[in-house]
Amino acid sequence: MISLDNPRDSAERVVSELLRVPPAADELGRIFADHGHRLHLVGGSVRDALLGRTSAEGVAAKVPADLDFATDARPERVLEITRGWAEATWSAGIAFGTVGLARRGLRFEITTYRSEAYDRTSRNPQVSYGDSLEADLSRRDFTVNAMAVSVPEHDFVDLFGGMADLARGVLRTPASPEASFDDDPLRILRAARFEAVLGLTPGPELVEAMRSRAQRLTIVSPERVRDELRKLIVAADPVAGLERLVEVGIAEIVLPEVAAMRMEIDEHHQHKDVYAHTMTVLRQAMTCEEPGAPDEVLRWSALLHDIGKPRTRKHIPGGRVSFHHHEVVGRDMARRRLAALHFPKDVTDAICQLVYLHLRFHGYGSGDWTDAAVRRYVHDAGPLLGQLHKLVRSDCTTRNRRKAAALARTYDSLEERIADLSAREEIASIRPELSGDDIMALLGLSPSRLVGQARAHMLEFRFECGLVGREAAEAELLRWAREHEVAIPGEQE
Structure with missing residues (x-):
């Protein structure tokens, strides 16, 4: 160098x-x-x-x-x-x-x-x-x-x-910044990206031009905006770039859900600052990556995991705040934002699933998770399980060391149970012990919605009981068929 x-x-x-x-x-x-x-x-x-x-x-x-x-x-x-x-x-x-x-x-x-x-x-x-x-x-x-x-x-x-x-580590434009941004408004986003990628700090004139020309970004195609944001999120310091976007009002145009996380905290309703928490989660998620291998899906999930909180915030007695079902609302908000930016479907699906699942672990700490619940957790995460582990652990940002240690131990326990179940049965790709063809053959059915219902039941049975063998699985299918008045070949009316 x-x-x-x-x-x-x-x-x-x-x-x-x-x-x-x-x-x-x-x-x-x-x-x-x-x-x-x-x-x-x-x-x-x-x-x-x-x-x-x-x-x-x-x-x-x-x-x-x-x-x-x-x-x-x-x-x-x-x-x-x-x-x-x-x-x-x-x-x-x-x-x-x-x-x-x-x-x-x-x-x-x-x-x-x-x-x-x-x-x-x-x-x-x-x-x-x-x-x-x-x-x-x-x-x-x-x-x-x-x-x-x-x-x-x-x-x-x-x-x-x-x-x-x-x-000097300074970012300037050859012409006046206003003229430069008028020539191509995407440069406003690019300035934040170069701050994230190269650590170059925009000078005061550049920052002011970013703020005054922010609305010009509305004429830039979603695809060009998307490409800049995707480069920013995998940069060496995406938080620096994102904070610049929020500071100058650009996030309100390209990522309004992120800007909205800066919720007011009054003296009567104290709660963790969602925006600051999110940036901490993003930084912690980055520490879980392999060196030199940024995980775009994990980083987007960390950034968007709590975007549902502003819409679900409710003040409850005692000066507390609740955000019930913010993971569901956040998933849907993330999907709409990523669709508006024309993100690839596979990337969108992965991010939204992680946003949806990031809170589920917190029910595990009550101690009432059955093996069936653990199987569902693994099944719903699918190939994203490793990234879900990293996101959940990164989401534990409490300053209370005792609480943080307890959360870490609890998640260690969950991972140990997953490993134990995996050693006894294949839970990484759980499926019913009877296939759709098996169900149609046993019940004399043609492809139909009823076959799908039967398969869904057998999947639930697999969650609840694990691997029981073909004979027991067939017995359960026949029991379900009789309960739902499905005619079984060979049995009299």
Whole structure:
């Protein structure tokens, strides 16, 4: 990693650091030069080389998976001069001036010098091409992303003090922050993400522009907002980014349920601050992850697990507060928010199930959980059981050490019971001992709702009694059929 304590020294050494860029990048630069065009590495590729990292998300690797370039060549010209060199091309972003290439397992994104701006109603930028690197860099989001290195010459370009800002840990925009955010409102979210990912602190002018331009985010497509939030949540310090969103009023637009957790606490109805508690849970959940392997589902679940509390809060005698069924309300709220952001269904389902289940453990402490209840807990968690364990343990944030220790012992007990049952029977994927085909054969039924009802009963029987063997399971099915007046083949009316 290059030391940024001395920017001049860093500038002189940047070339040696950038030698880690694959030779294919210099090959590409020579192709452009031979055809009378300029090519520069830009943005995160340069920033991360200065920081000694290869990904804006902090994932270390010997070679970056993607390299971003800027050029004076128009997209059609890029496709023309790289034909035969690129092993694959894609043009999904060509309307925005970007052409994608692949060679030797690397991806190259080449964007024509451009400027872009939103009008007051459009969700997509209006792109116009430029003719100079200087103008192109001036329209980039932040100074730390407005540095460039020519290929193959490796001449370093830093017109806006991006390297010095990296050294100081400051986030600034090349142009005025208001103009930058007007050009692309998504940069408001990106500022919070860079605070979370790189630990760069927005300056006062930037913070004020984030606050004053927050409503501009309403014109940005949900997919672009979603992508920024997903990158933020898996950052090194997502709490810093989330707190910035709440502070400047952006969370009220993109994650209003999180902002709403800042409930007032008056002197007559003292209760744990839900917002502060949530951030603590998120931090604790992160400590449960494998090093370098952020768990997006676990982190979202930690962030959203208590969003149902504001809607379910009730003051009860004695100055206490209740939040009955907040896990059910929270699950439904989480599903609506994630759907509005166009999250993938599998990610949404996992997060919502963890939100729904996070409170169930607290009934275990009363000591009345049967083996059937333990089986249901494991069955309902399914493949999320490990993440549920982490979420529940992270949710115990009491400052009372004795209470915290008691909760930990209680959950240890539950995990021990799960392990004990697992040793005696397969509870990780509980299913009835009789399949749907078995039920239809025994009762002489065709596929129907009645078969589903019979199977549901046999699943409950499995929860209550465990593995009893086929003979006992068939006897229970016949008993249920008689009770529900289902005709059984071979038995007289």
